[in-house]
Amino acid sequence: MSEFRRLTIADKDLFNEYFNAWGKEKDSIVPTVTNMNQYLSFEQFIQILGERETSYEVLNTTLFYIEGNKIIGSSNIRHYLNDFLINTGGHIGCGVRPDKRGQGYATVILAQSLKFLSSLGVERALITCDEENIASRQVILNNGGVQDISYNREDGNITNRFWIDIND
Template identity: 75%
Template sequence: MEFRRLTINDEKLFMEYFNAWGEEQESIVPSATNFKRYKSFQDFINNLEEREKSYEVLNTTLFLIVDGKIIGSSNIRHYLNEFLMNYGGHVGYGVRPDMRGQGYASKILNESLKFLKSLNLEKALITCDEENIASRKVILNNGGVQDQSHIREDGGVTNRFWIVIK
């Protein structure tokens, strides 16, 4: 198992992963991995690298690779702005549809928390839509303590959880 950044040499690996999202490609999580936003794989890799150096909120995108297949990914925000305090939190993660329900989301969140610890964060805000029961379970299984929810402009509810990073 690996949890790492992609390189230009990972194009075939990534394209298999992206195609596995099928009809869910437009709503792929994290959104930074939506390949349709980029002109080429090189542009995609360059964008992910740039996000770590010069971006409104510095962030790192890492991929969980098991047995030569990308299972899921995580976009880890190094700090929070007002928007992320209400909606996105420190970590946005997703698992390809054909690999869900096997514990990979918990592994991705756990590895993301380790990365945040390397940035000297003591706690992380993780959010999910109220109706996303699977994500709620993942957050709770990783030590999440629910904070006040945020009601979005569309009337939906974003649940907010804090996890103490150990």
């Protein structure tokens, strides 16, 4: 059985196992909002995720894909876009724990994220990835992404931009 949902205080052990599964990649966990190292406690983490849905520069929701007794990955879904997100961030940022990559989970997580975004009334989603991230590019294409003009960042890297029409 799988579910795609917000975490609660009761999910502390479940999340800790997920966060630890990132191993040496903890500092580059995606989405970055799920990096536990930036919070004082799990309780603060849950509180801030809730606040980001109602009172943040760009309202956003973080959902976790849980299968069995493990968090497989998560997604940060921006309810709308600002100038920065139009160029480099897009509507959705998602990640899969290292030991579950290459098994189709990212495609599922992005599809579930698009459904959530549709429930907010968004009809067209912008999804981005770094040009060299072939796996993310394939996940976006698997979900119907159509490439738009890429964005050249100040650091010299290129962000590929894709649009996905969301159908209910």
